Amino acid sequence: MRSIGEMARDGGLSVSALRFYDRAGVLVPAWVDPVSGYRWYEPEQLEESRLLARLRRAGMPLADIRLVLAAWSGMDTVLVRGLLQAHLRRLELGLSDARREFSTLRALLDHRENPMTSPRTATARLSVPAPELAAALDAVRFAAGTDAELPMLGGILFDIEGEGLHLVATDRYRMAVAQARTTGHGGSRVQAIVPLPLADAMRALLNGEESVQLAVDGDRVTLETGDRQTAGQSLGHDFPDYRRLVHLPAGHRAHVDTAAFREALETGPVRASETRKHDGEPHELSVLRVTENGTVILCDDGDDDQNNVAVNREFLLHALAAGARDELVLELGAPTAPLAIRRPDDEDSFSMLMPVRLEN
The missing domain is CATH 3.10.150.10 (DNA Polymerase III, subunit A, domain 2)
Structure with missing residues (x-):
C-alpha cells in the first residue's frame, strides 16, 4: 500500500488535495490508521489519482468527476466517454459565448472613447x-x-x-x-x-x-x-x-480582539477550497459565522449552517495585520457577499474579501 506522501508524489495530487478529496468522498483511502489517522492507498488507486488530477486540470466539476471515477473503476467506458465529451462540449460552448460577449464589449469600449481630459492626464x-x-x-x-x-x-x-x-x-x-x-x-x-x-x-x-x-x-x-x-x-x-464596489448590503457586525482572533484563525479548523493556487494546492479556508450574541466563531468541518461565510484564511490574516488596530469590526452578510474588515475609528479605511463557495 502507498502512504499519502507516496501517493502525492506519484499521483499528481498534493497531500492537502488528497485530504480534500477524501473528505469529499471522491478518492477515499483504502485504510486509515485508527490511532494516527494516517491514510494508506491501494496500488490501483494510483491510476485513479492521476485520472483525477487530469480531470481537475481540465476544469471538470466535482460531481462529474465522481461519476467518471465510478465508471472508470467499473470499466464502463461508454459512460466515461460520454461524460468527457459532454464536458468538452460545455467548454467549447462557454468559450464561444465568451468570445461573442468580449467582441461586444470591445465595441462598447470603442464607443466610450472620450477626447476630453481624463483624471489620469490631469x-x-x-x-x-x-x-x-x-x-x-x-x-x-x-x-x-x-x-x-x-x-x-x-x-x-x-x-x-x-x-x-x-x-x-x-x-x-x-x-x-x-x-x-x-x-x-x-x-x-x-x-x-x-x-x-x-x-x-x-x-x-x-x-x-x-x-x-x-x-x-x-x-x-x-x-x-x-x-x-x-x-x-x-x-x-x-x-x-x-466606488461602485464598496456599497455592500447591511450585514452582521461584530467587534473582534485582533490578536485573539488571529490566534484562533492560525490554530482553528480549516477547509480546502476547490479553487487552486498557482502551485496547484487548494486554498485553506476559514469558515465564519456571527452568533446571536454578536461574536464571530470559526465553524468546524461538519458545520453547514446556511449563514456560514468562507474566506481565504491567508487573505484574512493579511487583512487583520493591515488593519493595524487592537480591535477591528467584521461585517458578514450573505455567504455570497464580501466580508468587510473595518477600523472602529475610521469607517472609510477598510478591506474586503470575496467569499469562497463551499462544496456540499
Missing part, C-alpha cells in the same frame, strides 16, 4: 501628513495584484478629489481602501496608478512627522520629503471604479 500638487500617507500605504499594500494579464491591478490607485486622498488596491479577490487628509489641491478629480516598486520607495521615505509633497503631472508621480525625493511613471491603464 495634474495635482498637494501636501499630505507623512504618518497618514504611511498608514494608508500599509493598509492597502497587501491587496495589490500580481497577475501580468491585469497590469492595472499591479499598483496602488492614488485617487485625489477635493481635500481627500484615497489609496486603493485590489487583486479581484480582495480589495483595500484607505484615506489620508490633504491640503493644497481642492480641485477636480485626479488619479494615478502608482506601481508597487514606486509605492514601496515612497513608503521608505515616510519616517517623519511632517507633511510631504505629492505631485501628479500626467503620467509622472513625485513624492518629496525634506531633501529627499522619489519619482516615477504611473501605470498607463484605467483602474476599476472602486
Whole structure:
C-alpha cells in the first residue's frame, strides 16, 4: 500500500488535495490508521489519482468527476466517454459565448472613447501628513495584484478629489481602501496608478512627522520629503471604479480582539477550497459565522449552517495585520457577499474579501 506522501508524489495530487478529496468522498483511502489517522492507498488507486488530477486540470466539476471515477473503476467506458465529451462540449460552448460577449464589449469600449481630459492626464500638487500617507500605504499594500494579464491591478490607485486622498488596491479577490487628509489641491478629480516598486520607495521615505509633497503631472508621480525625493511613471491603464464596489448590503457586525482572533484563525479548523493556487494546492479556508450574541466563531468541518461565510484564511490574516488596530469590526452578510474588515475609528479605511463557495 502507498502512504499519502507516496501517493502525492506519484499521483499528481498534493497531500492537502488528497485530504480534500477524501473528505469529499471522491478518492477515499483504502485504510486509515485508527490511532494516527494516517491514510494508506491501494496500488490501483494510483491510476485513479492521476485520472483525477487530469480531470481537475481540465476544469471538470466535482460531481462529474465522481461519476467518471465510478465508471472508470467499473470499466464502463461508454459512460466515461460520454461524460468527457459532454464536458468538452460545455467548454467549447462557454468559450464561444465568451468570445461573442468580449467582441461586444470591445465595441462598447470603442464607443466610450472620450477626447476630453481624463483624471489620469490631469495634474495635482498637494501636501499630505507623512504618518497618514504611511498608514494608508500599509493598509492597502497587501491587496495589490500580481497577475501580468491585469497590469492595472499591479499598483496602488492614488485617487485625489477635493481635500481627500484615497489609496486603493485590489487583486479581484480582495480589495483595500484607505484615506489620508490633504491640503493644497481642492480641485477636480485626479488619479494615478502608482506601481508597487514606486509605492514601496515612497513608503521608505515616510519616517517623519511632517507633511510631504505629492505631485501628479500626467503620467509622472513625485513624492518629496525634506531633501529627499522619489519619482516615477504611473501605470498607463484605467483602474476599476472602486466606488461602485464598496456599497455592500447591511450585514452582521461584530467587534473582534485582533490578536485573539488571529490566534484562533492560525490554530482553528480549516477547509480546502476547490479553487487552486498557482502551485496547484487548494486554498485553506476559514469558515465564519456571527452568533446571536454578536461574536464571530470559526465553524468546524461538519458545520453547514446556511449563514456560514468562507474566506481565504491567508487573505484574512493579511487583512487583520493591515488593519493595524487592537480591535477591528467584521461585517458578514450573505455567504455570497464580501466580508468587510473595518477600523472602529475610521469607517472609510477598510478591506474586503470575496467569499469562497463551499462544496456540499
